Amino acid sequence: MLSIKQENLLKQVQKPARYTGGEFNSVVKDKSKIKFRYAFCFPDNYEVGMSHLGMKILYSLVNAREDAWCERVFAPWDDMEKLMRENGVPLYALESGDDIKDFDMIGFTLQYELSYTNVLNMLDLAGLPVRSADRKDLTPLVVAGGPCACNPEPISAFIDLFMPGEGEEVTNEIIDLLIKHKEMGSTKEEFLKEAAQIEGVYVPAFYDVSYNEDGTIKEVTPKNGAPKKVKKRIISDLDSVFYPDKFVVPFIDIVHDRVVSEIFRGCIRGCRFCQAGFIYRPIREKSSDTVNRQSKALCENTGYDEISLCSLSTSDYTEIEQLIPKMFDWALKENINVSLPSLRVDNFSDELMEELKKVRRSGLTFAPEAGTQRLRDAINKNVTEEEVIRTAEKAFAGGWTAVKLYFMLGLPTETLDDVAGIADLAQTVVDTYYRNPDKPKGMGVTVSISVASFVPKPFTPFQWEPQDTRDMLEEKQKHLLSCVKSKKIRVSYHESPTSLLEGVFARGDRKLCDVIESAWRRGSKFDSWDEFFNFQNWLDAFDEFGIDPAFYANRRRSFDEILPWDMFDYGIRREFLEEENLKAHRSETTPHCRIKCSACGANMLNGGKCDARR
């Protein structure tokens, strides 16, 4: 329950239901029976955070324990933040309305680099020092996980411990350990020493980093018995791992407001630019029976009328042909819509196409990512022009008239010819439409090209590559626009300095902690939101510490440079990534995992098992 002081603020803000709690299925427990209070924070607004599957899983997982209570916390929008600061209302958790500074643990999920300033802002709003070293007490312990935890160095000064990899098991292990140390009356350091021994726990304060004169890392030395390499955690069997049967159902409209059913983790494709394709390996599938059962329970318990299957590439799920009819069997009767994102129509059977036609559908999207075959080979996006055309033909025959194509600019080895290839490919799709004899009468086609700037990420074959400078990207963009001739083609591209920042933090080191703190003190927050992003703040912050962002973003690294994330073992062998990098420069492809295992090494995290070959 909110206090009168808290509630008074709600009368003055937009969308007060962001801050009330009380949503259906939100968990309220009896404080007197709880040993452990956990504030799970998403460093973005309610609508974004509530859409995130990982948070739903961990929320239910912790609340399944009788001794712990997990509550949700989101970054208040600036109208609310202002009122909270003016009225001395610290950041509170939605379920209880209690201040999170009094909790035992505060956890952040790091989904994108541009949310880092919000992490600091939320700690500050809670009334806590932002730096780990200034928080002397054992509790609240501040932890973080999520994909960006694969290189946590730029925010390592603010977080007490990181959990690289999948959180389902390690979260409970940390809670158990913290309960034990609380009861023993341990110091923070005593606790952290023992926590660092848990597999998949990284305590940044226990690693000393020294630098060469050129600013690269010279040496990383663990202390207090912390391991030299921290191995990310994975869940071995998805059929038996915890999956929620309830989601909190928000009042306000959120970004993804539906049942989300996870079907597998990892990806067989091996696209060289894609971090998700590597950091979630090895491949582990859920059986179609499990997916079907979990989806049905979630629909019944939430009242949602839409289910979305979640994975990196839905159609690579080996049991998709079994799953779809099973789900449609009950979903259609209940007026529930099943949506299949990251769908590749090309390898779908005709029966499946028929099933899909039964449900409502939005526009069709494909991601060729690059305009020419040469560059698609270099990034190992194993899609040929023929396949794109065949898919488009099938889609047009199935009644679609709008197609969206996703591309990237700034890919390694990209030339202006490759950029022109984007326009050519879009034109080919337009032509394909008009060749189709049974195209819908009187309907034109729209082909939208959506272009994003490529950002090199850790644990990918491109982790050593320089990111294009803003000038280079601008030139490529102009070239692309000049190559588009048809009015049926719409290009959306928005070059933004945010991709530079993203690149800096993705591959940054500890020296950036000062920069992030300084930018935040200058007022930066919600950096992924255009209306808040202030590039000048960041330039000033870099200047203050004499740091050149180009050192992190636009510099080619050599294979023998020590990378800031080298203390992590993500299963992927270093040699494999190097080989893939060299092959990219020769425009050579690597077959996907179902054709041939390339021995990336990730299966060793799972006792040699990888479902790509099942």
Added chain:
Amino acid sequence: MRDVRIFFEKKDMAKYISHLDLMRCFSRAVKRAGIDIWYTEGFNPHPFMTFSLPLSLGTESFCESVDIRTNDEMPFDEIKERFQSTLPDGIRVTKVAAPVHKANEICFSEFEILFYTEKSELVLSSLKEKIGADEINVEKKGKQGRKKVFRQVNIKENIQSFDFSENENGVLLKVVLTAGVKDNINPSLLIDAITADVKDEIKGIDIKKTKMMLEDMKEFE
């Protein structure tokens, strides 16, 4: 097919659910409750559901109603029972029955407005004077084509009756305002108009809607 009217309260934190969000909330609650609701036909079928009157954000209510249409004849008691565990805190079904009146027969709403203050006497006399004046002019938001415009209106005629009292928290105003399709008046308009002079003395305001009535002042059923 059968029409069913569901009366409910919307209190505490639930008062911060907007009207649009409430519609979504109810359609999910109906699904969770396993009530066999009739879906509209057409390309995008949705559960048939109409609310008597929208309630503004931040106002509590003891007398909201929504009409649904069911495919079967599930007893009213059972419908009520099923809703008890499928609605979020703050929303509670009080009665399920066959509709007696049409929603467009609603002409008045009764509100209880509590002005939190430590200077009850001062506030009370100021409010009384304002509400008793010949004209109560407010700015009403409207639309002219696409543009948002403000126009001055006198809402004196929209006040059917009022009654002040004092209690330990401050001043309580019971007021009946015109409501419904023709002449719906948001109580916050009235509040803004009559509190202008004593703003600083008022620490907070609670608005509760207590009744919906027909032209003859009979309660809406």
